[in-house]
Amino acid sequence: MNNKxxxxxxxxxxxxxxLEINLENQDYKVLMxxxxxxxxxxxxxxxxxxxxxxxxxPDINGHEVLKQLKTWYMKPIIILSxxxxxxxxxxxxxNGAEDYLCKPFRTGELLARIRNAMRHAxxxxxDNKIQTGLLCIDLNTRTVSVxxxxxxxxxxxxxxxxxxxxxxxxxxxxxxxxxxxxxxxxVEETQYLRVYIGQLRKKIEINSNDPKHIVTESGVGYRFF
Amino acid sequence: MNNKxxxxxxxxxxxxxxLEINLENQDYKVLMxxxxxxxxxxxxxxxxxxxxxxxxxPDINGHEVLKQLKTWYMKPIIILSxxxxxxxxxxxxxNGAEDYLCKPFRTGELLARIRNAMRHAxxxxxDNKIQTGLLCIDLNTRTVSVxxxxxxxxxxxxxxxxxxxxxxxxxxxxxxxxxxxxxxxxVEETQYLRVYIGQLRKKIEINSNDPKHIVTESGVGYRFF
DNA sequence: TCCCTTTTTTTATATAATATTTATAATAAA
DNA sequence: TTTATTATAAATATTATATAAAAAAAGGGA
Numbered sequence: 001m002n003n004k005x006x007x008x009x010x011x012x013x014x015x016x017x018x019l020e021i022n023l024e025n026q027d028y029k030v031l032m033x034x035x036x037x038x039x040x041x042x043x044x045x046x047x048x049x050x051x052x053x054x055x056x057x058p059d060i061n062g063h064e065v066l067k068q069l070k071t072w073y074m075k076p077i078i079i080l081s082x083x084x085x086x087x088x089x090x091x092x093x094x095n096g097a098e099d100y101l102c103k104p105f106r107t108g109e110l111l112a113r114i115r116n117a118m119r120h121a122x123x124x125x126x127d128n129k130i131q132t133g134l135l136c137i138d139l140n141t142r143t144v145s146v147x148x149x150x151x152x153x154x155x156x157x158x159x160x161x162x163x164x165x166x167x168x169x170x171x172x173x174x175x176x177x178x179x180x181x182x183x184x185x186x187v188e189e190t191q192y193l194r195v196y197i198g199q200l201r202k203k204i205e206i207n208s209n210d211p212k213h214i215v216t217e218s219g220v221g222y223r224f225f
Numbered sequence: 226m227n228n229k230x231x232x233x234x235x236x237x238x239x240x241x242x243x244l245e246i247n248l249e250n251q252d253y254k255v256l257m258x259x260x261x262x263x264x265x266x267x268x269x270x271x272x273x274x275x276x277x278x279x280x281x282x283p284d285i286n287g288h289e290v291l292k293q294l295k296t297w298y299m300k301p302i303i304i305l306s307x308x309x310x311x312x313x314x315x316x317x318x319x320n321g322a323e324d325y326l327c328k329p330f331r332t333g334e335l336l337a338r339i340r341n342a343m344r345h346a347x348x349x350x351x352d353n354k355i356q357t358g359l360l361c362i363d364l365n366t367r368t369v370s371v372x373x374x375x376x377x378x379x380x381x382x383x384x385x386x387x388x389x390x391x392x393x394x395x396x397x398x399x400x401x402x403x404x405x406x407x408x409x410x411x412v413e414e415t416q417y418l419r420v421y422i423g424q425l426r427k428k429i430e431i432n433s434n435d436p437k438h439i440v441t442e443s444g445v446g447y448r449f450f
Numbered sequence: 451t452c453c454c455t456t457t458t459t460t461t462a463t464a465t466a467a468t469a470t471t472t473a474t475a476a477t478a479a480a
Numbered sequence: 481t482t483t484a485t486t487a488t489a490a491a492t493a494t495t496a497t498a499t500a501a502a503a504a505a506a507g508g509g510a
Contacts, residue, residue: 090337097341099324112315120345142396142445154468155444190486192470198487218478218485379457415496417459423498434498443467443496 004118005029007048009039009065010080011058015103019052022107023114036060043073050117053097055081055088063091070096076117080105130165132225135204135213137165144204151203156181160196161204164214164224173221197222227252229343232273234264234290235305236283240328244277247332248339261285268298275342278322280306280313288316295321296380299365301342305330355390357450360429360438362390369429376428381406385421386429389439389449398446422447 006028008019013034020030031046033039036057043051051069055062062081069077076098081088084102092100098117101110130137134147139162144151153161159181164172175187182192197216201208215223231253233244238259245255256271258264261282268276276294280287287306294302301323306313309327317325323342326335353365359372364387369376378386384406389397400412407417422441426433440448 086331086333089334093337093341096344106311106314108311109314112318116318141394141448142442143394155442156469158445189470191472194486195470195488198489201487216478216486381458414459416461419497420459420499423500426498441467441497 003027003029004050005031005046005048006114007031007033007039007042007046007051009033009036009042009051009057010054011035011056012054015054015080018107019110022111026111028114034058036062036065039065040068043069049075049121050098050114051075051077052114053077053079055079055083055092063088063095066092066095066097076121078110078113078117080110130162130168132165132168133212134206137162146204146206153200153203157196157200157203160193161200164222168224171217171221171223177221193222228254229275230254230256230271230273231339232256232258232264232267232271232276234258234261234267234276234282235279236260236281237279240279240305243332247336251336259283261287261290264290265293268294274300274346275339276300276302278302278304280304280308280317288313288320291317291320291322297367299367301346303335303338303342305335355387355393357390357393358437359431362387371429371431378425378428381421382425382428385418386425389447393449396442396446396448402446418447 006023008016008023008030010016010019010032011034016032016034020032023030031042031048033042036059039051039053039057042048051073053062053066053069057065062079066077066079077096079092079097079100080103081092081100082103089100098120099113101113128139130139136145138144142158144153144158144161160177163177163180174190174193177193178186178189182189186192197214198208201211201214204213205211213225215225217223231248233241233248233255235241235244235257236259241257241259245257248255256267256273258267261284264276264278264282267273276298278287278291278294282290287304291302291304302321304317304322304325305328306317306325307328314325323345324338326338353363355362355364361370363369367383369378369383369386385402388402388405399415399418402418403411403414407414411417422439423433426436426439429438430436438450440450442448
């Protein structure tokens, strides 16, 4: 359900553990780094949706880490720090931190502030597309296009196409497809499948008499390319 | 230089005075209200750029004031409260407060958090209009116009339109829309949706029999263009 | 408070879209 | 060639959607 990734950058292993447990409890995926350098690298390689950054790191000064991250990292950074000094708070916020929490913090409050930050970030999800030849299936927007032209598919047609397409190159048996899309009691209704495969071919194939995307495996099933 | 207006809603006159001096020092224009009702009215009539809201008001509960404001006030609301209880903080943030500060607060920190909030609002201000064809939705002023003509929408109609429009090109399922707008227990009430989609089309489509903006995806949901 | 207006919810029904069935033609395998 | 399998078109059944309009609920002043 929740697949947001949070990166924790903190040198105290107890704090990391505590955060890890609580965040995973909320179904966040958790990444951890114990130094500033490691944190920056992990942020770059994993593109987390939010960073929890401790200011008191062993290698680089936390404010410096924040500044570096802010040059390219667009998502929220929440500062966690034992330093309760006003100048630190002001500096961090003015450097673009999303929020500032003093340790020891209350878990519930932290979680609420994380939700708050995520809401602010509300960046649209990265796209999830299957592209092959002129055919493009955008699983995110649920749009199918052939040569840039958007094709209208019924619900069943779309389900069938995505089932085939997400198993590209693999033969799916009639029974398997029928079970997946119509349900277990329809495994004998091969004719349904033929009708729908025909409709799909008319819509997505350049020449539906010579299908390149949905190939028949006689006596077995269909295969998508 | 700075012509931002800040509304202070607090019943303690000393706090109001303290805030007023410090904020005017930073060239903010300051408005003040000492009750929840007065605060809501001033927010409506003066459209301040930020609201500092005390939770402990004499007339209406602060959380209630926050909720009411959030139904139409789009700019940041920072909570100031003597109540340091975690549940209060969580409640306020989840109700859409921009930030939460406990009294007594440090002036410098408050000013930094105000700058931070203003920055967020700034970002939000940039792409606050959704324009497509003759239709224009201004999320900032909460106005919808077709061919320059302002259209009157009910609260639900507006929520529905903005939900669809902020996911342009993407199919939103009936269940998703119902959950977002009516709440999780309404996911079965597809007929509500049909009625409202019909009303919206009558208002925003050039020809509501041939809708170009809100497209039906039969058996699935609706899609906005 | 009551009355009036606006909005939401409910109900009914016509229409449109999709799913299923049937019939038959085309194709591939034995 | 014969048989099994697949493809296609078209008829029918089913389900989903659009729309109007009535009923109920919620707001908004005097």
